[in-house]
Amino acid sequence: MNKRSGIESKKRILDVAMRVFSEHGYEKASMRAIAKASGISIGGLYIYFKNKEDLYLTLIKSRLDDLAEKTKETLKDTKDPAEAINTFISTHLNYAKRHKELILIQGREHGFAFGIDMKKKFFKSQRSLMEDIIRKGIRMGIFGKCNVKESAKIIINVMRGFVLSIVVESEALFSPEECSKLILHGLLRRNNR
Amino acid sequence: MNKRSGIESKKRILDVAMRVFSEHGYEKASMRAIAKASGISIGGLYIYFKNKEDLYLTLIKSRLDDLAEKTKETLKDTKDPAEAINTFISTHLNYAKRHKELILIQGREHGFAFGIDMKKKFFKSQRSLMEDIIRKGIRMGIFGKCNVKESAKIIINVMRGFVLSIVVESEALFSPEECSKLILHGLLRRNNR
Amino acid sequence: MNKRSGIESKKRILDVAMRVFSEHGYEKASMRAIAKASGISIGGLYIYFKNKEDLYLTLIKSRLDDLAEKTKETLKDTKDPAEAINTFISTHLNYAKRHKELILIQGREHGFAFGIDMKKKFFKSQRSLMEDIIRKGIRMGIFGKCNVKESAKIIINVMRGFVLSIVVESEALFSPEECSKLILHGLLRRNNR
Amino acid sequence: MNKRSGIESKKRILDVAMRVFSEHGYEKASMRAIAKASGISIGGLYIYFKNKEDLYLTLIKSRLDDLAEKTKETLKDTKDPAEAINTFISTHLNYAKRHKELILIQGREHGFAFGIDMKKKFFKSQRSLMEDIIRKGIRMGIFGKCNVKESAKIIINVMRGFVLSIVVESEALFSPEECSKLILHGLLRRNNR
């Protein structure tokens, strides 16, 4: 009814869809509900998005791109690898806390490979970012020798676990500071007196 | 009209359901499909399980109980905290790899709080197990001082992330050894030669 | 499990079924529920009754026969037609109040002609009983001239309406005395000074 | 994919539903059957009615409102209470004969209180209409003294019984004239010559 620019409508739909998807999960979120909450007709949805999956994927992609962008941005002028780890972790954790919906990314509701390539690509790039940091740390003599690839994977996975715990048990949320500390120093006591 | 013992049928259903749920996710897994794959009629399913949710929850609970049992068992005669960490991690990671379906546990499908109490309870108990290990390590002077609770949370979350990566990007799987190493030693170089 | 005589079991089933049918209606009453409440296996039900319909019909018939018997009994030595009307009405109304389940008789849940012949037969016989009373009253000069058949029908229908109101709106229940009075005297004022 | 106006479709569904419900009863009437007979898809039914119950209730309400309206209309300019009784009875009986489906109103299907409030309200209002008539008759000295409320109840119940007999045994139908006569004059002979 309201005359809106196409772009505006599309953005509006995406915003609403994020909310609806994160509230009900992919399967239970209905196009009808998204349409209604967007103030757009059902048919209207299909003007902007090929189908439900397309809408969902577009959504996820935009969020993932956003986080990737943010990460790169923040890391840009961090020289110290230890601090970079710190920054990386807190950026991710805070982003996750702010956009709980991201959990959806991981949701395993639909059969395999549902926008999975996109997600893989995202995680891969984040992993390689982390690898760079670690490698640099080792090169600079700040970090001990270790399997760079494996370590990067592990750290990325901590973040992934964090996202999950937002949903499953909020009391499991941990602080970015403690996380950095553990990742950097480990549990074992440093016997340097 | 095959006559099978009730127990046999129930077990058969649970096995098949695990497969179907993990293949399609909760929402997309249909009772029809489970029935067919079980070689049991649709109505037959409802003899053993009140409804779909009941079937799902029973499933998850058995797996969770199993892992909890296994963990406790393995940890029983481990004296060294560092080794305990090691054992804990490899037990979980290997279990997850063997029972990829466990991912379901984490799925954020259907509205909130869907068997979530059960899951919370499980994670809480695992967390407290981990806390005990860390506390013991500190008391013995093997681990450095740290926020026990936070550290436990983080370690548990690494495991959680691992489970997820099984689905999302198998190349992100990491080795239990490297994981223990990172958790124990941290990234920073030990400056005691 | 318990060894019971067949007759005893059959009676037990009928009693329970009456309760269950009247609580849930024919369609919603399940054989399973009747079996459970009877303490008899599902299969057991089918030993005594061909099927659900058979069970229902047997039930209704027994109640109807019971009421018919009771009516005849009570009327046997009533000489005065006016008193007979009185007796007839209060017998029916009280029976209905005591056995609310009778409503089922009228329940129109299933397609036409579901034990309808039996019901017709019952009402026909009650009607002819009433006709006899009225005819006798006219013959004796106590009742005024009227269409006997029509009047009988109407009176029977008052009873039928009463049964219904038990379910639909209990506040519509009326007293047998007032009913007899209306039927006998009518609304118009008697201008015999 | 026939495009019909919403109102047209809704009306069409209601008409068909009335037929189907009255033919099979609420429980046995299936949405599929109603859809098919309406020339509308199953899903289409749910555009206009929230669910089966809603469809049923809407149906009943419209009929009840219709009859209530008709009654009031007809009674409006009837001055003589005796004639009013006459009118009231024949209006109801004729309406019932024309719309046999009204029986549904009374059906005791599904658990208690299923649109029962609506029905109660209807009957209550009809009852109070009848009470007014009777009271007026007494005041005018045309009717004898009697318990107004009870009498009204009884008369309403005659009508109710009539509706039922349409289904159970059509030969029990009686004429409005005879009914009015009985209600007005009673069975007893008037002893004023």
Place this chain on the structure above:
DNA sequence: TATGAATGAGGGTTCATTCAT
């Protein structure tokens, strides 16, 4: 562009009835 009525496959679930034990 935009609408929303219409579709229809498919979902979870129930239940009368059968039959091997």
Place this chain on the structure above:
DNA sequence: CATGAATGAACCCTCATTCAT
């Protein structure tokens, strides 16, 4: 006689998607 696991058709309802307007 008695049991109750098993069957499968049928029920109500949802929802992504289409298309005449």
